[in-house]
Amino acid sequence: MSARKKLNVCLMNDSFPPVIDGVSNATFNYAQILSARGCGVTVATPEYPKAHDDYPFQVLRYPSFDTTKMVGYRAGMPLGLDFLTQFKRMDIDLIHSHCPFSSTILARTVRDIVHKPVIMTYHTKFDIDIKRAVDNKMLQDVAIKYLVSNIAAVDEVWVVSRGAGENLRSLGYRGDYVVMENGVDISRQRASAKDVAAFSRRYHLRSNVPTYLFVGRIMWYKGLRIIIDALRAIRGAGLDFQMIFVGGGMALNEVKDYAMKSKIDDRCVFTGPIYDREQLRTVYTRADAFLFPSTFDTNGIVVREAAACGCPSVLIKGSCAAEDTKDGRNAILIDEDAASLAARLAVIGDDTALLRKIGEHAATDLYMSWEQSVDRAYRRYQTVLADYHYRKRKALMPSMDDFYKVWAMLAKGMAGVKDINEITQMRRQETKELIDSYLDRYL
Numbered sequence: 001m002s003a004r005k006k007l008n009v010c011l012m013n014d015s016f017p018p019v020i021d022g023v024s025n026a027t028f029n030y031a032q033i034l035s036a037r038g039c040g041v042t043v044a045t046p047e048y049p050k051a052h053d054d055y056p057f058q059v060l061r062y063p064s065f066d067t068t069k070m071v072g073y074r075a076g077m078p079l080g081l082d083f084l085t086q087f088k089r090m091d092i093d094l095i096h097s098h099c100p101f102s103s104t105i106l107a108r109t110v111r112d113i114v115h116k117p118v119i120m121t122y123h124t125k126f127d128i129d130i131k132r133a134v135d136n137k138m139l140q141d142v143a144i145k146y147l148v149s150n151i152a153a154v155d156e157v158w159v160v161s162r163g164a165g166e167n168l169r170s171l172g173y174r175g176d177y178v179v180m181e182n183g184v185d186i187s188r189q190r191a192s193a194k195d196v197a198a199f200s201r202r203y204h205l206r207s208n209v210p211t212y213l214f215v216g217r218i219m220w221y222k223g224l225r226i227i228i229d230a231l232r233a234i235r236g237a238g239l240d241f242q243m244i245f246v247g248g249g250m251a252l253n254e255v256k257d258y259a260m261k262s263k264i265d266d267r268c269v270f271t272g273p274i275y276d277r278e279q280l281r282t283v284y285t286r287a288d289a290f291l292f293p294s295t296f297d298t299n300g301i302v303v304r305e306a307a308a309c310g311c312p313s314v315l316i317k318g319s320c321a322a323e324d325t326k327d328g329r330n331a332i333l334i335d336e337d338a339a340s341l342a343a344r345l346a347v348i349g350d351d352t353a354l355l356r357k358i359g360e361h362a363a364t365d366l367y368m369s370w371e372q373s374v375d376r377a378y379r380r381y382q383t384v385l386a387d388y389h390y391r392k393r394k395a396l397m398p399s400m401d402d403f404y405k406v407w408a409m410l411a412k413g414m415a416g417v418k419d420i421n422e423i424t425q426m427r428r429q430e431t432k433e434l435i436d437s438y439l440d441r442y443l
Contacts, residue, residue: 006039007039007093007094007378008039008041008042008091008092009039009092010043010044010090010094011030011031011041011042011096012096012106012107013097013099014073014076014101015073016046016059018048019048019073020273022123022124022297022299022301025185027045027098029373030096030374030377031043031057033371034374034378035056039378040091043055043057043058044061044103045062045076046062046063046075046076046078047061047063047064047074048074060086062077063077076102076103079106079109087114090114092110092116094117094384095107095111095118096119096381097154098123100120100122101150104118104120104151104154107154116388117155118154119158119384120151120154120157121157122164122168123299124164124296124297125164125296127167130144152173152174155384155388156384157173158178158180159180160179160181161299161320162323163319163320183304183370183372183374184368185369186305187308188308188363188367190310191282191286198282199282199286203244206242209240209242210242210288210345211241211243211244212241212244212287212288213246213283213284213289213306213311214227214244214246214290214291215274215302215305216247216294217247217249218247218248218250218255220254222297223293223296224255225258226338227291227338228255228258228262228264230338230341230342231243231342231345232263233339234345234346235267240267241345241349242268243264244268244269244283244286245270246271246274246280247272248272248273271283284305284306287306288349288352289332289348290303290311291313292313293314293315293341295320297321298320299320300319303366304368306359307367308363308367309359310356310359311359312331312362313332314344315333316336317336325366329365330358330362332344
């Protein structure tokens, strides 16, 4: 990644550390990698209690209020005059929003101030979040319509998977989009046997027992009911296992209660969130299979994290997380129900050699680092900037008709020319070539 002029990028997202989720992680990795590659980076995000922004890039925080009980996040209020005034003094080349709500409202407002293009990445199925947070159908439809109109107003839309693009289309979006997959910040390598043994001792994990794993927000729409019902079924069939749940979320206590009612709680470990990436690598390495029966997630970064450690994933056929996978080679694909998951676990649970082989193929086929992902994004930034300046310059150029009129006026004053239309037609192609040459040369 190199450029003659340092590229100054303003990244915007409604969540950022200390809030940890997939999109916050994506925004942080964009900021960190772009900054390390010599770009000027500013992150604009809502204020958050106990946030300590000690980074090699600038973080601008705007006022927020607490809506965590409703949606799990604080809601930002980014349109204060004092806050917006800061952007006038900044040398911004491009604005990249990672959320279609407050962040994209801010991005569009800043675009009017600095006159630079806006990219918006559609990371997740926000319609599901809206329907979960708002009970009223009419209000849901209004919110989704607003979301789509906000997205349609940016200069270029990115989606993190083909399935994310299809979801956006289903909401009414009719514009173009570019698929730009996210990466992972875990290198492609299994954890050491020493670290795995230490983790097993800490959580009292048994040896020689099929060990399954889930990593993510503890929310029902992640397919957790399918996991628990499937494990209850295989235990009822006399099969042994142990299940590790890594993460926190609004449904954590409900999930624990459901595991207890399903009489598998003595086989389950709830670690809470694990933020340390090396410790997370250890968890993936310890597991025999990563269970991720989610149709909500649009990219499934956790699937690539598991792949980095050679841990095979069990996924729903046709889900976004299962894109580019092949059943039996680099993933295990099931139908979206507990019976299908239970049937596959009953077959593969003790086949350690098969699971290891699938995990190795996943590491080869599915893994993408954040460095690879952001490098690709950086190259696309150049295209977006070139297109934006082309459109901006072209809008300032006189129209073709104006040029034709100029040539006609000149022709009228030329001796021996009687037919103005004839000379205008003669110059039409020359004029077009002249303008195209100018734009190609200077833009």
